[in-house]
Amino acid sequence: MAFRKRNVALGGSTSNAAAAPASKPEGAPGVKPSPFTSHPVTSTGSSSLDSLLGGHGGLSLGSSLFIEESGMTDYGGALLSYYAAEGLCQGHTIHLVGMGDHWIRELPGVAAQKSSSRREQSPADEEKMKIAWRYERLGQAGERALPIRQPPGQTSIPQEEVPFCHTFDLTKRLTLPKDAKINHIQISRDAQPFDPILQSLSRSLSTSPPNTIHRLIIPSILSPGLYPPHACIPQNFLRILHNLRALLRQHHTKLTAMLTLPLELYPRSQGLVRWAELLSDGVLELTPFPHRMDAYTEAAKPNEEQPQGMVKVHKVPIDTERGEGGAGAGNSMGEDLAFTVSRRKFAIKPFSLPPMEGDQEAQAQKEGAEKPAGNAVGKLSGKDLEF
Incomplete structure (x- = not known):
């Protein structure tokens, strides 16, 4: 009887199977x-x-997000600051174009986390929770749970995760952080103003370790206060977008980009x-409200914040030929979306105008007049069914 080792792929060598996961950014x-x-x-x-972003739960590696904003506000800059702050907290390499150290010093800090109920529990309750968690893995009706497979070289699951x-x-x-990796890229005034961006980014991608994630941030691209007048020439502007798209496809496991444009x-x-x-993977448009909505403020809940503008999703990153964008539970792609910038978060949620107060009173009066007296049930006529 012939025997073979388990966990060995048929028709392949052991060295190839062990070397395959090294190229994935799992670590x-x-x-x-x-x-x-x-x-x-x-x-x-x-x-x-x-x-x-298409239901993926984040921005796919190897894709770019193009944020357009109308008006004289800078809500897109708030998204860029969140994007950069998240990258620094995760230990990613930040490539900032056209901004100095003052932009980095103005990044928002991490909000203080509230003490969870688990920390306030007694040691006996914590022990019960641990025992319940162990039995929870057994499933229902005595079902046996599959063991968690550890990555090669890892013996236990880390208790505290970022x-x-x-x-x-x-x-x-x-x-x-002391080991923060920030690459400031200056804008050139030469005939090719975007060449230093591509050269510095390509050099950093080629010399960094494989598991290093890079984030490219370009605030207010083509703004006259930052870029020379000839930067908006299609030969210059579209050229950097083509080259950036090529870099994103080449380094699809370690590079993302976010740009803003004043409409x-x-x-x-x-x-x-x-x-x-067309050259960007995802396109969002922010349209701030020109004035405060008094009607929305009066009808809103006490703790509900007033939205500052509308969000239009023109394009989301698509990672497969089937699309897989916007499908799934909680999908709000077909609804009107509004954004709210508070002191703690940048929130995007479905938007709907509250009903007018005058219409509510008229509807209540009509319902009271048509309501039958006592417990008698009125019959509907053809006139009541007409719109």
Whole structure:
């Protein structure tokens, strides 16, 4: 009788099977597989924005997010600050274009976590929770649970894990780690203003370890205060987007990018902006409200914050040929979305106008007039069914 070793792939050598997982970013901090396609994703720093990106729970590695904003506000800059702060908390390499150290010093700090009920429990209760957790893995009807397979070289599961998405407070300032990796890239005034960005990014990607995650941040691209006038020429602007797309595809396990564009200077009706949207993996548009909504404030709940504007999702990153974008539980792609910037978070949620107060009174009067007296049940006529 012939015997063979277990856990050995048929028709393949042991050395190839052991060397295959080395190229995957499973050991990289702040990275988890997508629940839909198992592609590695990283957080943008906002949990509501993570849930909006095609249902992947984050921004897929090897993809870019293009944020457009109308008006004179800078809500897109708040998303960039969350994106950069999350990368520094996870130990990622930050590539910042056109901004100095003052932009890094203004990043929001991590909000103080409230004490959980588990810490306030007695040692006896904690022991009961541990025992219940052990039996919970057995399943129902005496079912036997499969053992958790450990990665090679790891003997136990770490007890304290870094959260995938941190909660930030805009009133606080982020304390930079001692080993923070920040690459400041200056904008050139030469004929090719975007060449230093590509050269510095390519050099850092080629010399960094395989499990290092890189985040490229370009605030207010093509803004006259940061870029020379010839930067908006299609030969220059579209060239960097083409090259950036190539770098994202080449380093699809370690690079993400986020850019912002002011629509007041470059509206979406221009072909230059439409080409930029085609070359980007995800496109969001922020439209701030021009004034406060008094009707919404009066009808809102006491603890509910007033939204500052609308969010339009023009494009989401697609990782497979089947799409797999926007499907799943909690999908809000077909609804009107609004964003709210508070001192603790940047939240995106479905938006709907509250009913008018006058209409409610008229409806109540009509229902009271048509309600039959006593317990008698009135019969509906054809006139009542007409709209």
